[in-house]
Amino acid sequence: MLPNIVQVSIFWTVQASAILTVAVPFRWAFIALWAVSHFARAIGLTLAFHRYFAHRAFKMNRVARFVWTWIATSAMQKGPIWWAGHHVNHHKYADREGDPHSPMVSGVYYAHIGWFLNDAKHDTVAPTNPVVRDFSKAPEIAFLDRYFFLPPLVLAVAMFAIGGLPWLVWGFCLPTMTLAHATFAINTVNHMFGTRRFETHDESRNNVLTALFAAGEGWHNNHHRYQGAARNGFYWWEFDPTWYVIRAMAALRLAWDVHPVPRRIYEEARVVRARRSRRTMTSIIDAIPLSFELLEETE
Numbered sequence: 001m002l003p004n005i006v007q008v009s010i011f012w013t014v015q016a017s018a019i020l021t022v023a024v025p026f027r028w029a030f031i032a033l034w035a036v037s038h039f040a041r042a043i044g045l046t047l048a049f050h051r052y053f054a055h056r057a058f059k060m061n062r063v064a065r066f067v068w069t070w071i072a073t074s075a076m077q078k079g080p081i082w083w084a085g086h087h088v089n090h091h092k093y094a095d096r097e098g099d100p101h102s103p104m105v106s107g108v109y110y111a112h113i114g115w116f117l118n119d120a121k122h123d124t125v126a127p128t129n130p131v132v133r134d135f136s137k138a139p140e141i142a143f144l145d146r147y148f149f150l151p152p153l154v155l156a157v158a159m160f161a162i163g164g165l166p167w168l169v170w171g172f173c174l175p176t177m178t179l180a181h182a183t184f185a186i187n188t189v190n191h192m193f194g195t196r197r198f199e200t201h202d203e204s205r206n207n208v209l210t211a212l213f214a215a216g217e218g219w220h221n222n223h224h225r226y227q228g229a230a231r232n233g234f235y236w237w238e239f240d241p242t243w244y245v246i247r248a249m250a251a252l253r254l255a256w257d258v259h260p261v262p263r264r265i266y267e268e269a270r271v272v273r274a275r276r277s278r279r280t281m282t283s284i285i286d287a288i289p290l291s292f293e294l295l296e297e298t299e
C-alpha cells in the first residue's frame, strides 16, 4: 500500500495540476474532453460506489459491475469498499458523532477534504461493515479496492499517450479536481445549503447545482429520507443522469431488481408540502389585521 504521505502528496499535486489548463493552447474540444472525463466518472461513482455497493439499490451483471467499478475507481477517490464502507457510516450517524464527514460535527474543511486524507482515522473500514463483509469476497472488487491507484494511473497514462500534455491536463488533471469537489460537496454543501422536502433527523438538503455536477447526487435530502431507491431525483424534473443510465441498463438486462421510491414516500412529501402551504396561508391571514390596525393608527 502507498504510505499516507505519498497519497496526500499525490492528491494535492493533482489538485494543483489543474492550473496547467492555462499553460496549454486552448481548444473548444478540450471542454468536451473535460466533460466526458468528469461525468463518466461521476456516474461511475454514483452508480457503482454509491447506489450499488453502499445502498444495493439494484443488482447488476458482474462484467458491468467490474467496468463501472473500474471507471469509478479511476476518479482517484480510493477504492470501492473504502468509499462505500465509509458512506454506510455516514448514513448510520448522519450529522452526529461517528459521521466521518459532517460539517456540523467536524467543521467544513474536515468534512470536505480533511477526513478523506486522514489516514490515522479513516484508513480502514471495520470488518463488520456490510460493504466489507459482502463485497470483499469478489476477487475483482477486492483487487480494485487494494490497488485503487491503478485505474487513475492507467487513465493518466492513456491521456498522455493519446494527446500529450493538453490531453493529460484536460482529460485527467482538471476533471479529477472538479470531480473531487463535486463529490465532496455532497458531504458539505448538501448538508448546509438547499431545500428540505423531507423533515429528516439530519441536515441533508436538495441542491440543483450539486445535482448537476455530481450526476444526480444533489437530491440529497430525498436520498437521506429513502436510501434504498436507485434514483435520487424522485421526480422527472429532478435531473438524475445516473438514474437514466440504470434504467438503460435495466432495459438491456444488465441491471435488475431496481428499487423504486415507495408510494408512501411520495405521500409523505405531499403531506409535508400541504402542511407547509397551510402554515404560510395562516401566517398571511394573521398578518392582515395587524397591518389594518397600523393603517388605522396612522390615519
Ligand SMILES: [Zn+2]
Residues within 6 Å of the ligand: 090, 186, 187, 191, 204, 220, 224
Ligand atoms: Zn449526507
Ligand SMILES: [Zn+2]
Residues within 6 Å of the ligand: 050, 054, 055, 087, 091, 223, 227
Ligand atoms: Zn447514500
